[in-house]
């Protein structure tokens with residue numbers, strides 16, 4: 001190899017964080033800034049509610065601000081709905097349901113196909129908006145969030161005229177008005193997961209996005225108008241958590257779908273209990289990513305890194321507990337540390353950024369306090385020496401070793417870029433530790449042995465288990481949890497069922 005040239009970076013090698021000139025002098029990697037342009041999207045100074053196909057102010061004209069997590073600067077003023085606005089939105093959805101619910105499936109499908117296509121056409125705008133409002137790296141909103149959101153509309157458009165075939169002899173009928181409340185970590189994608197199956201099944205919708213990330217939902221309102229969706233089929237209301245509660249508690253709502261924290265999920269469960277509303281809850285997780293000693297080493301390293309640092313770890317199914325077989329634990333952890341030192345943390349709008357900004361200061365505080373708890377409880381902390389931007393809410397990629405199952409970092413959902421490493425000797429021990437959590441959303445298994453994958457999958461109490469990969473999503477595949485991770489499935493044919501009234 002020519003002096004001064006770094007080793008090839010690719011499969012089977014690890015990018016060094018610096019390389020030598022040949023005279024022993026270390027030269028750190030430097031990346032020229034590669035910012036995406038914010039000019040592709042025009043952000044209005046003020047946004048209103050989207051009810052009955054119209055932009056309307058909140059009934060008391062109240063508003064709040066949404067901020068850019070990377071700069072802490074306000075992006076726009078957002079209307080703060082009142083309970084009177086919740087009533088208006090549910091009324092608009094009920095009115096629209098009378099004709100939308102009666103439309104033949106093939107007609108509904110045309111609108112869904114149109115929305116899917118417009119999402120693709122406006123993908124750059126949506127990706128930039130999602131990154132500015134939420135702090136996630138532009139390469140993730142561009143390559144994951146937006147294409148997947150569009151894929152959900154394509155997929156469910158295909159079901160709209162085939163419900164009779166999917167459920168033969170069971171007379172599938174829409175439920176009516178769906179109330180949907182979503183979190184800030186995948187704002188557009190969660191909207192697509194909720195709205196696409198609801199509309200395909202013939203329901204109308206009132207959706208409340210998270211207060212920290214309302215902008216892509218409000219751009220989606222514009223897309224509904226562009227697609228000439230009949231007024232009131234989709235309504236978007238913005239406002240705090242108690243507006244979410246008022247929405248799901250509204251007596252004229254037939255179906256409630258929530259994605260968010262387990263604590264709020266419980267509250268919604270209580271509000272809906274005793275009514276005949278359908279309910280699905282997608283809540284938190286504490287997934288185990290299990291690496292056996294025969295696993296493809298470098299792919300497993302990449303899978304573990306992607307599993308916990310994708311979207312800053314603010315992912316309900318993040319692989320936040322690494323269970324690595326004791327016989328390879330030392331080399332595996334050494335390589336992970338090396339790999340962590342090559343992760344680029346910083347401006348989410350830079351196309352080279354791997355880990356962007358934490359969505360909001362409360363979440364940053366929670367992550368930092370759990371990191372402190374990890375140290376206080378005796379785990380060993382490793383963070384690469386990367387520089388964090390002076391402004392904005394950022395955390396270094398964090399790895400804890402010497403973790404025991406009783407520690408808070410091993411039990412609680414951090415929802416941040418923090419990986420806890422535990423070890424195991426036998427598959428039984430791995431299963432025991434992986435299932436030792438109140439959650440049950442996802443898990444990962446890394447091994448060359450197909451039979452071991454099948455045996456592990458059948459014993460892991462998790463809604464989704466990835467084998468030799470992690471964090472892969474597809475609209476055809478159902479997603480959802482066990483235990484405190486909630487119930488009900490989104491995606492696939494399973495994702496249509498909660499939006500349908502079917503003969504037993």
Ligand code: NAP
Pocket residue numbers: 181182183184185186208209210211212239240241242243244245246248259260261262264265267268281282283284285315316413415441485486
């Ligand atoms: P969150 O506090 O539960 O909020 C989620 C949504 O619920 C937001 O729109 C929020 O509005 C609203 N809300 C807050 N209090 C409410 C109440 N009492 N009644 C009705 N709605 C209420 O969760 P988050 O902080 O946004 O998201 C992080 C959590 O979501 C994590 O625990 C994560 O695991 C979970 N999550 C799960 C999945 C999944 O698919 N299983 C996916 C993503 C996230 P405001 O924003 O206005 O407070």
Ligand code: MG
Pocket residue numbers: 066067068069132133134212213214
């Ligand atoms: Mg924001």
